[in-house]
Amino acid sequence: xxxxxxxxxxxxxxxxxxxxxxxxxxxxxxxxxxxxxxxxxxxxxxxxxxxxxxxxxxxxxxxxxxxxxxxxxxxxxxxxxxxxxxxxxxxxxxxxxxxxxxxxxxxxxxxxxxxxxxxxxxxxxxxxxxxxxxxxxxxxxxxxxxxxxxxxxxxxxxxxxxxxxxxxxxxxxxxxxxxxxxxxxxxxxxxxxxxxxxxxxxxxxxxxxxxxxxxxxxxxxxxxxxxxxxxxxxxxxxxxxxxxxxxxxxxxxxxxxxxxxxxxxxxxxxxxxxxxxxxxxxxxxxxxxxxxxxxxxxxxxxxxxxxxxxxxxxxxxxxxxxxxxxxxxxxxxxxxxxxxxxxxxxxxxxxxxxxxxxxxxxxxxxxxxxxxxxxxxxxxxxxxxxxxxxxxxxxxxxxxxxxxxxxxxxxxxxxxxxxxxxxxxxxxxxxxxxxxxxxxxxxxxxxxxxxxxxxxxxxxxxxxxxxxxxxxxxxxxxxxxxxxxxxxxxxxxxxxxxxxxxxxxxxxxxxxxxxxxxxxxx
Numbered sequence: 001x002x003x004x005x006x007x008x009x010x011x012x013x014x015x016x017x018x019x020x021x022x023x024x025x026x027x028x029x030x031x032x033x034x035x036x037x038x039x040x041x042x043x044x045x046x047x048x049x050x051x052x053x054x055x056x057x058x059x060x061x062x063x064x065x066x067x068x069x070x071x072x073x074x075x076x077x078x079x080x081x082x083x084x085x086x087x088x089x090x091x092x093x094x095x096x097x098x099x100x101x102x103x104x105x106x107x108x109x110x111x112x113x114x115x116x117x118x119x120x121x122x123x124x125x126x127x128x129x130x131x132x133x134x135x136x137x138x139x140x141x142x143x144x145x146x147x148x149x150x151x152x153x154x155x156x157x158x159x160x161x162x163x164x165x166x167x168x169x170x171x172x173x174x175x176x177x178x179x180x181x182x183x184x185x186x187x188x189x190x191x192x193x194x195x196x197x198x199x200x201x202x203x204x205x206x207x208x209x210x211x212x213x214x215x216x217x218x219x220x221x222x223x224x225x226x227x228x229x230x231x232x233x234x235x236x237x238x239x240x241x242x243x244x245x246x247x248x249x250x251x252x253x254x255x256x257x258x259x260x261x262x263x264x265x266x267x268x269x270x271x272x273x274x275x276x277x278x279x280x281x282x283x284x285x286x287x288x289x290x291x292x293x294x295x296x297x298x299x300x301x302x303x304x305x306x307x308x309x310x311x312x313x314x315x316x317x318x319x320x321x322x323x324x325x326x327x328x329x330x331x332x333x334x335x336x337x338x339x340x341x342x343x344x345x346x347x348x349x350x351x352x353x354x355x356x357x358x359x360x361x362x363x364x365x366x367x368x369x370x371x372x373x374x375x376x377x378x379x380x381x382x383x384x385x386x387x388x389x390x391x392x393x394x395x396x397x398x399x400x401x402x403x404x405x406x407x408x409x410x411x412x413x414x415x416x417x418x419x420x421x422x423x424x425x426x427x428x429x430x431x432x433x434x435x436x437x438x439x440x441x442x443x444x445x446x447x448x449x450x451x452x453x454x455x456x457x458x459x460x461x462x463x464x465x466x467x468x469x470x471x472x473x474x475x476x477x478x479x480x481x482x483x484x485x486x487x488x489x490x491x492x493x494x495x496x497x498x499x500x501x502x503x504x505x506x507x508x509x510x511x512x513x514x515x516x517x518x519x520x521x522x
Contacts, residue, residue, distance in 0.1 A: 057481040060291075064437045064477045067289035069470055072439075072447060075222045076466050079229040079448035080455035086176045086230070095234035105129055108238035123238035127246040135250065138261040145268055145282070154205075157284045161204055161224070166197035168227040200224070205283045214288075221287045221441055229448030233456070240453050241498065247446055248494035255488040266486040286438045331368035332377065337416045338397060344369040363416020376400040443489040450497045457505060464504045468496040 100107055106122035114122070144153040170193050176182060200223070203216035235243065254262040269282075331347055336358065339346060346352065347368045354362065377399055397410040411419045447469050455462035472493030480487050 061474075061477045061481040063291045064480065065474050067291055067437050068287075068439055068473060068477070071218060071222050071287060071289070072444060072473060073466065073470065075225040075229070075444045075448045076451040076469065078222070078226045079233070079452045080462050082172065082226060082230045083233045083452040084455055086172060086179065088175060088179050091175050091178070092234060095231070096236055099235050100239075103130055104236070104239055108236045110237065119238045120242065123236075123242035124246070126239045127243040130243055131246045131250045134247075135254070135261060138254065138265070141282075142261050142265050142268070145265065153282065157282065158201060158205060161284050162197050162201045164224060164227060165200040165220075166193055168231060169193055169196055172227065172230060214290075218287060218289070221444065225441060225444035225448050228445045229452050232445070232449045233452035237453070240449070244446060244450055244453075244494055245498055248491040251488040251490040251494075255486060262488075263486070285441055287441060287444060288436050288438045290436050330371060332371040333366045333368055334377075334397070335364050335412055335416070336367050337363040337412050337418050338410055339367060339369050341410065341418045342372075342375070342399070344372060346370075358416070360414065360416045364412065364414075374401060439489055443493075446490060447493060447497075450494065450501075454497075454501050458509065460509055461501050461504045464500050465497045468500045469493040472496040 096109075100109070104126040106125060108119050108123050108126065141153060144150075170189075173182075173184075173189070173193070177184065199212075199216070200220045203212045203220045204224075206212060207214045207217035233240070251262075254260040255266075257263065332344065334342075334344065336352060338344075340363075347370060351365075351367045352358075352362060353365065377397065395411070397412075399408045399410065400406070401408065408420060413419065450469065451462055451465050454465040470493075472495075473489065475492050476487060476489050
């Protein structure tokens with residue numbers, strides 16, 4: 001899975017009352033997602049709000065990038081350090097031979113007398129086979145999730161995570177012991193490994209249940225990426241670099257094409273979230289980081305919570321729909337335009353003041369409606385005028401739909417037209433239910449593999465690859481804020497990394513070395 005903007009709000013949910021006495025008054029006005037025009041100038045207000053939306057997109061990109069740049073950088077730096085400093089010639093040769101015998105069709109060892117073109121062709125064949133295997137495994141996972149074999153899928157990921165954290169950590173420690181002669185008794189060795197692996201799988205699978213802090217899951221996601229990248233860096237050079245390029249193309253197809261397995265998996269996850277089926281996100285596959293709440297959004301959600309608490313104290317149980325046999329509550333005074341939009345039942349049609357089409361004065365007029373059992377209005381059913389710090393001073397009606405938990409924000413302009421604003425967060429009782437950004441663990445791993453392979457050549461190529469990968473990640477975040485859908489996070493960064501690695505190795509470094517040997521004076 002890949003970077004994905006978390007946006008649970010869906011303001012299109014309304015209650016449909018077929019007994020509405022206003023049913024012959026034609027269909028209610030359609031709520032628009034465009035910002036409302038101001039009383040002075042509709043065009044100027046629209047331009048201002050469009051600029052505000054652009055600023056919000058840029059701000060979201062910056063927040064998303066800031067949330068991901070630290071863990072991605074940590075994974076790449078730790079992987080490159082492990083590849084350079086926790087390695088021995090004997091283990092490197094053994095690991096490369098093991099990978100070649102298990103995953104490769106052809107050997108692309110540097111000792112091979114074949115030319116570069118032949119080695120590249122062999123590397124492409126090896127990479128294609130590996131990518132096909134990854135794609136097949138992804139389709140199997142999608143099938144298990146589709147047929148609701150969640151326990152089978154979860155058990156497989158749980159066992160894989162435990163073996164990875166235990167076996168790979170044991171191997172890393174053994175290599176470090178051989179190189180630096182670390183004296184550790186066998187009991188302490190296995191005790192530390194077992195506790196490390198057990199805490200890791202507990203953090204990965206149970207952080208969402210508040211058993212362990214969410215930061216533990218984030219730390220172990222980075223450590224898992226480091227362990228895998230350290231192992232995968234032992235691929236032979238031609239196979240390793242061609243595999244990275246092929247994975248970039250595979251990621252594009254898997255996420256963006258209609259038949260892509262990752263696109264199908266993301267669609268299933270989003271569908272389950274919308275239907276509240278409870279399967280949710282598959283643990284161990286994503287790194288999730290919380291984003292700051294947008295200005296004004298948290299205040300609006302707290303306003304609804306405070307109103308619900310006041311209603312409970314006053315004996316008005318608005319937070320739960322009453323049973324069908326309960327007596328109706330007091331009338332709900334709202335503008336006619338909002339009543340039509342939400343399909344509320346008007347108590348007295350004479351109060352409307354005439355048949356449709358309605359004048360702006362009629363649409364803005366407060367009328368008494370039957371209080372819906374599946375909606376909660378803020379400020380004792382009144383609107384809320386934003387303060388001067390937000391710069392608009394527009395009156396908003398905040399409505400919480402109790403059946404879904406979504407919050408809708410409605411604005412009525414001077415012509416009686418209703419507009420909707422999207423809220424970034426779905427305000428439930430959980431205080432931690434904020435916006436988040438998700439990045440696939442595979443992206444962490446292959447970023448780290450690329451940097452580890454570059455680090456085996458020189459420090460310069462390693463630093464250059466880290467910089468361009470972070471630049472590519474920033475470009476992906478910008479595209480994410482624009483398209484607002486799941487996007488592949490590998491292609492831009494991987495293509496940048498491979499391109500600049502080649503430029504640095506075969507062009508920039510030789511030029512700098514030549515300048516140092518024969519300096520030029522100006």
